[in-house]
Amino acid sequence: MDVGTVGGLMSGLDLVLRGRVVLPDGERLAAVGVADGRIAVVAGQHDAPLAAREDRTLGPDEVLIPGLVDTHVHVNEPGRTEWEGFATATAAAAAGGVTTIVDMPLNSIPPTVSPEALDVKRAAAAGVAAVDVGFWGGAIPSNLGRLRALHDAGVFGFKCFLAPSGVDEFPHLDRAQLDAALDELADFDGLLIVHAEDPDALPHGYGGGRGYAGYLASRPDEAEVAAVEHVVEGVRRTGGGRTSCTCRARRCCPCCGPRRPRGCGSRPRPARTTSLDAASVPDGATRFKCAPPIRDSRNQDLLWEALDDGTIDLVVTDHSPSTVELKTAGGGDFGVAWGGIAGLQLGLAAVWTQAARRGVPLARVVGWMATATARFVGLDDRGAIAPGRRADLAVVAPDAELVVDPARLEHRNPVTAYDGARLRGVVRETWLAGAPVRPGERRGALLDRPVPAVLTAP
Structure with a gap:
């Protein structure tokens, strides 16, 4: 970037944004200068002398935040593009202030379990993504012993299930x-995300039905605890690899607290854990079905406490859509309908709505959904508004409200657990590499896992 200072005036910038800004140390008035797609300067005064081709002052109700990084998104293309595809998923991401997603390896056909399948997935995403896209690999019985090849092909890490995945x-x-798998990953410090439900702890013979209480009883928190305990034991034994468990039960948190082994963490699926509870799920409302299931409000309170004390340190959506027909299959029978919630576009609003009620500042929410998620997958070039970072940004009106109309969401199928919900926090604009994301634009890049620099002696 060609940025200079003339007579005390910083010049050569492409863009200056002035107003309230969420910075790494909190929210305050500032001026953010952008050049060549990156943040060139952050001035501590919003009226700082910066010269740019475009100079914009945010509205008094708006806040500039870093673009969110959602590291748990099911896009499903190719193979199940009628559920969701890269064009629609990334448009929904941009509408929700998300500038980077990392796609899950399952629900597409083929699943991303080999370098060849990764090539197929990348070809499906090429040229159609509105935001940047990275990819997870999968760990399944048939590719154990060959995970290193997929790691070397550029996936950010691996996902596995300890109970049936649904496909x-x-x-x-x-x-x-x-x-x-843990032994194998320890050899190259690979990252593993574990769907933490132990099938031996799941009751047998659940026949479904319209009652949500019955579905909840079929996925008890004991199954999560047993699975997490085994993962923790495995990481202690191998002494390597980096592991994160998908948990919804508060009882898992002690397993993943300060005494957890190196690299072993836990994180919720927060568009569910932090904004919905079992009492809000009517019988027959299968749009709320997911696994592990939405639990009670006391469980949610304790998960918020785990976020507050750092036991849980990042928040993602686990956007897992399907067709309306699959989501409502069985006429309200929780044993038949597809289990997954579409929430990519609404993640920030869903989490911020609950955070604001609990007195949690917006800067902390941004830390969980942008800074921590970027750090989790090694994308240190984004996730914060600081000099040298990518100018992936979003303009949010945190006090503005929206009532969710599924038909107006960008994801492919108009069904979501947030149907009719009144949420707080409206994303008014999203910027990718210093330029606004316009409807229909497809400027998103396909990302490989960052490779740490190797320092050599001079």
């Missing part, structure tokens, strides 16, 4: 296979 082409690992 036949992505089978789950048993305990011995999980241990084998």
Whole structure:
């Protein structure tokens, strides 16, 4: 970037944004200068002498935040593009202030479990993404022993299930296979996300029905606790690899607190854990079905406490859409309908609505959904408004409200658990690499896992 100072005036900038800004140390008035797609300067006064081709002052109700990084998104293309595809998913991301997503390896056909399948996935995303896209690989029984090749091909890490995933082409690992995966990943410090439900702790013979209480009883928190305890034991044994468990039960938190082994963490699926509770789920309302299930409000309170004390340190949506027909299959039978919630566009509003009620500042929410998520997958060039970072940004009106109309959301199918919800926090504009994301624009890049620099002696 060609940025200079003439007579005390910083010049050569493409853009200056002035107003309230969420910075790494909190929210305050500032001026942010952008050049060549990156943040060139952050001035501590919003009226600082910066010269740019475009100079804009935010409205008094608006705040500038870094673009969110959602590291848990099911896009489903190719193979199940009628559920969701890269064009619609990334348009929904941009509408929700998300500038980077990392796509899950399952629900697409083929699943991303080999370098060849990754090539197929990348080809499907090329040229159609509105925001940047990275990819997870999958760990399933048939590719154990060959995870390094997929790691070297550029995936950010691996996802596995300890209970059936819901799709036949992505089978789950048993305990011995999980241990084998942990051993393999320890050799190259690979990252593993574990869907933490132990099938041995899940009741047998659940026949479905319209009652949500019955579905909740079929996925008890004991199954989550047993799975997390086994993952923690495995990480202690191998002494390597980096592991994160998908948990919704508050009882998992002690397993992942300050005494957890190096690299072992836990995080919620927060568009669910932090804004919905079991009492809000009517019988027959299968749009709320997910696994692990939405639990009670006391469980949610304790998960918020875990966020507050740092036991849980990042927030993602686990956007997992399907067609309306699959989501409502069985006429309200929780045993038949697809289990997954579409929330990519609404993640920030859903979390911020609850955070604001609890007195949590917007800067902390941004830390969980942008800074921590970027750090989690090694994308240190984004996730914060600081000099040298990418100018991936969003303009948010935190006190503005919206009532969710599924038909007006950007994701492919008009069904969501947030139907009719009144949420707080409206994203008014999203910027990718210093330029606004316009409807229909497809400037998103396909990302490989960052490779740490190797320092050599001179």
